[in-house]
Amino acid sequence: MTTTHDERSAAAHAAAGAPRTRKARGGGGAARGERRLAALLLSPTLLVLALVIGYPVLAGFRESLYARGEGLDENGFVVEGTRFVGLDNYTAIFSGDAADAFWNAFGNTTFFTFTTVILETVIGVGMALIMHQAFRGRAFVRASILVPWAIPTAISGLLWRWIFQADGAANAVLRQQILWTADGFPAKLAVIIAEVWKTSPFIGLLVLAGLQMIPKDVYEAARVDGASAWQQFRSITLPLVKPALLVAVLFRMLDVLRMFDLPAVLIGVNQDSVETLTMIAWFEASNLRYGSAAAYATILFGYIALIAYLFVKLLGADIIGEAREQTKRAKRRKPGPKRKAVAS
Amino acid sequence: MRRIPRIGGAVVGAVLALSLAGCGGDDGDGASGTSAADLQGRGPITFVTGKDRSGNLQKQVDGWNAEHPDEKVRIIELPDEPNEQRQQMIQNATTKSDAYTVLNLDVVWTAEFAANRWLTELPKDKIDLSKMLPATIKTGQYRDRLYAVPSTSDAGMLYYREDLLEKAGISEPPKTYQQMWDACEKVKDLDEAKDIDCFFTEVNKSESMTISMVEAIGSAGGAIIGPDGKPAVNTPQAKQGLEFLVKAYADGRMPKSAITLDTEGGRRYFQDGKLVFQRQWPYQYSLANEDDGSSKVAGKFAVAPLPGPDGPGVSNLGGHNLAISAFAKNKATGLDFIRYLTGAQAQRDNLLATSQAPTIAALYDDPELVKKFPYLPVLKSAIESATPRPVAVKYGDVTAAIQEAGYSAVTGDAPVDKALADLQGKLGTLTAQQ
Numbered sequence: 001m002t003t004t005h006d007e008r009s010a011a012a013h014a015a016a017g018a019p020r021t022r023k024a025r026g027g028g029g030a031a032r033g034e035r036r037l038a039a040l041l042l043s044p045t046l047l048v049l050a051l052v053i054g055y056p057v058l059a060g061f062r063e064s065l066y067a068r069g070e071g072l073d074e075n076g077f078v079v080e081g082t083r084f085v086g087l088d089n090y091t092a093i094f095s096g097d098a099a100d101a102f103w104n105a106f107g108n109t110t111f112f113t114f115t116t117v118i119l120e121t122v123i124g125v126g127m128a129l130i131m132h133q134a135f136r137g138r139a140f141v142r143a144s145i146l147v148p149w150a151i152p153t154a155i156s157g158l159l160w161r162w163i164f165q166a167d168g169a170a171n172a173v174l175r176q177q178i179l180w181t182a183d184g185f186p187a188k189l190a191v192i193i194a195e196v197w198k199t200s201p202f203i204g205l206l207v208l209a210g211l212q213m214i215p216k217d218v219y220e221a222a223r224v225d226g227a228s229a230w231q232q233f234r235s236i237t238l239p240l241v242k243p244a245l246l247v248a249v250l251f252r253m254l255d256v257l258r259m260f261d262l263p264a265v266l267i268g269v270n271q272d273s274v275e276t277l278t279m280i281a282w283f284e285a286s287n288l289r290y291g292s293a294a295a296y297a298t299i300l301f302g303y304i305a306l307i308a309y310l311f312v313k314l315l316g317a318d319i320i321g322e323a324r325e326q327t328k329r330a331k332r333r334k335p336g337p338k339r340k341a342v343a344s
Numbered sequence: 345m346r347r348i349p350r351i352g353g354a355v356v357g358a359v360l361a362l363s364l365a366g367c368g369g370d371d372g373d374g375a376s377g378t379s380a381a382d383l384q385g386r387g388p389i390t391f392v393t394g395k396d397r398s399g400n401l402q403k404q405v406d407g408w409n410a411e412h413p414d415e416k417v418r419i420i421e422l423p424d425e426p427n428e429q430r431q432q433m434i435q436n437a438t439t440k441s442d443a444y445t446v447l448n449l450d451v452v453w454t455a456e457f458a459a460n461r462w463l464t465e466l467p468k469d470k471i472d473l474s475k476m477l478p479a480t481i482k483t484g485q486y487r488d489r490l491y492a493v494p495s496t497s498d499a500g501m502l503y504y505r506e507d508l509l510e511k512a513g514i515s516e517p518p519k520t521y522q523q524m525w526d527a528c529e530k531v532k533d534l535d536e537a538k539d540i541d542c543f544f545t546e547v548n549k550s551e552s553m554t555i556s557m558v559e560a561i562g563s564a565g566g567a568i569i570g571p572d573g574k575p576a577v578n579t580p581q582a583k584q585g586l587e588f589l590v591k592a593y594a595d596g597r598m599p600k601s602a603i604t605l606d607t608e609g610g611r612r613y614f615q616d617g618k619l620v621f622q623r624q625w626p627y628q629y630s631l632a633n634e635d636d637g638s639s640k641v642a643g644k645f646a647v648a649p650l651p652g653p654d655g656p657g658v659s660n661l662g663g664h665n666l667a668i669s670a671f672a673k674n675k676a677t678g679l680d681f682i683r684y685l686t687g688a689q690a691q692r693d694n695l696l697a698t699s700q701a702p703t704i705a706a707l708y709d710d711p712e713l714v715k716k717f718p719y720l721p722v723l724k725s726a727i728e729s730a731t732p733r734p735v736a737v738k739y740g741d742v743t744a745a746i747q748e749a750g751y752s753a754v755t756g757d758a759p760v761d762k763a764l765a766d767l768q769g770k771l772g773t774l775t776a777q778q
Contacts, residue, residue: 166601
């Protein structure tokens with residue numbers, strides 16, 4: 001899919017840089033050979049990607065076009081065999097009760113994604129700033145901040161379940177009688193709290209890595225110029241840490257869009273207030289409707305792809321941007337011998 | 345504008361693909377031979393079951409292996425969660441693997457597994473069913489054919505605080521709902537029990553909700569799916585049954601937190617001394633009698649059959665059955681092993697080691713066992729009059745629909761009539777072809 005396409009164009013791009021320089025010196029055959037070599041060198045990667053990514057995606061899509069026999073014969077046995085149903089699995093999702101359930105899950109998925117990612121980003125950046133400071137016991141703070149991330153999600157779901165049960169710690173601390181784990185709005189809150197607790201350290205860690213790349217002298221210069229702490233944060237820290245931050249946020253978004261285990265363990269399956277799209281797909285699959293489950297998964301796939309695309313487009317999250325910038329700059333500024341070095 | 349980063353694209357693609365890859369393929373062509381004549385072949389087999397917590401199962405299998413060196417049994421333990429056990433067994437069946445021989449099935453899975461031809465039909469004449477409780481045998485049948493042999497049973501009982509009832513001057517456990525509420529009012533007049541809750545049965549949105557619905561509707565003389573295989577929740581009996589649950593919650597006779605309490609949550613609630621009456625499984629009996637301080641009601645409670653609107657109520661049937669996978673080898677050994685595990689001696693040992701209720705009627709009258717498990721006579725009568733949960737090939741969808749209806753009625757989201765009308769419609773579609 002996108003992957004193979006992008007990889008191929010990357011190869012073409014890499015190869016395309018070379019011929020121009022070579023052609024200037026009149027070496028057409030060598031360029032073709034180099035292109036072939038590039039393709040050859042990349043082919044194992046492409047093959048592996050096609051096998052582990054391309055095939056499952058296509059197989060999943062194919063599955064979504066079939067339905068398993070559900071009718072019973074006169075002896076009570078299921079009539080066997082799968083049949084091609086075209087887009088019926090998809091149209092079924094958007095009609096009747098299934099449509100209500102779908103849009104409810106779609107809403108929940110989107111709601112969880114936006115609320116948790118925003119909260120995680122704010123808290124994660126805060127954590128990174130704290131971890132970045134030099135103070136006594138810094139190693140200890142860093143390690144302890146990472147503990148939630150290290151706990152398996154299903155286990156943290158169980159822990160939060162104890163906290164949120166009717167006579168649990170949350171109600172004891174709040175001195176309230178909130179039924180967190182009943183199907184309702186508090187359940188949504190419970191999932192958000194547990195999710196943010198668990199995954200803020202992930203953003204914290206990636207942002208910390210970004211912070212450590214910022215040279216100290218930039219801050220010194222800013223201090224000499226009399227910039228306040230807030231100004232330093234807004235004009236130096238934030239822009240310079242942005243590439244790392246955007247990557248972290250993108251990963252979190254992709255992850256939370258297919259959230260399953262936390263709400264399933266913390267609140268339970270089939271609970272309208274926390275049901276996500278993956279949970280519906282799971283329910284369909286566990287009731288032997290593999291075609292329908294694949295249809296839900298394919299729709300989710302498309303939704304995640306759309307969100308990822310928009311995010312990259314709008315915010316310019318650029319994962320290998322730095323390398324390309326260098327290439328561009330080199331091309332612009334230094335024509336001639338240097339260019340060859342960059343291109344090859 | 346080629347702003348989409350290349351590696352970024354690859355990573356996005358990979359993450360997306362993984363989200364899809366979980367949905368595996370299934371071509372679902374079952375085997376043709378599931379008739380009783382197929383039970384042939386002897387040799388090593390496997391026994392697929394949930395966790396063997398007490399270690400008693402391993403002991404029983406060791407006993408079998410010592411006597412049958414050429415037909416050894418290997419235990420395959422599946423996850424604790426029943427749904428995951430079901431998933432793995434289905435996966436094994438859809439790939440037609442011979443890795444699983446004897447399956448330990450929850451009573452509600454029989455119809456689904458049998459209808460999909462994943463089980464071998466068992467010869468009724470080669471298994472001694474006459475000593476077993478008839479209600480348990482029914483759970484192993486699909487369309488009058490035997491697919492599984494009951495190995496353990498389970499039924500709900502009414503746990504009640506004998507000490508408080510006695511202090512309030514009540515000598516008999518209640519037989520009707522009204523008697524139960526009256527008794528509770530009297531108990532609440534006692535100084536020590538002012539804040540106690542009257543009653544609890546599980547109404548959280550899970551399988552337990554289905555069980556509570558089956559019991560409430562069954563006690564009112566109705567059924568969720570009638571004897572003709574058609575849904576029957578549009579009857580006055582079904583309405584009366586669900587109204588009992590709805591009113592008990594709305595009137596505050598059940599604790600407000602009841603909609604969040606699962607089986608273990610209910611046990612803790614009872615053990616903390618916060619309940620007068622509770623519908624619960626037999627396993628709680630010994631745990632609530634522990635005198636290590638974990639239970640505040642040790643020695644203060646007793647059990648009785650569930651009450652109903654006008655007389656004794658109906659309990660729901662739980663438990664497990666043993667079946668043989670349609671794709672297994674050495675089915676003759678499998679059948680012998682099932683006979684061994686469901687035999688009187690093995691069930692007796694199992695009861696003593698794990699307190700799982702047996703399916704052989706005589707064990708309930710065994711004086712030595714009754715001494716150790718005083719609830720056995722009550723449990724026996726509960727099982728004898730118990731109803732199974734709806735028999736449905738699409739049980740997963742059926743129970744989800746029942747949970748939805750029950751939960752929305754109990755929490756007041758939907759009036760009883762509307763919840764039941766919706767349920768009748770959904771069940772009608774789901775069971776249309778049965």
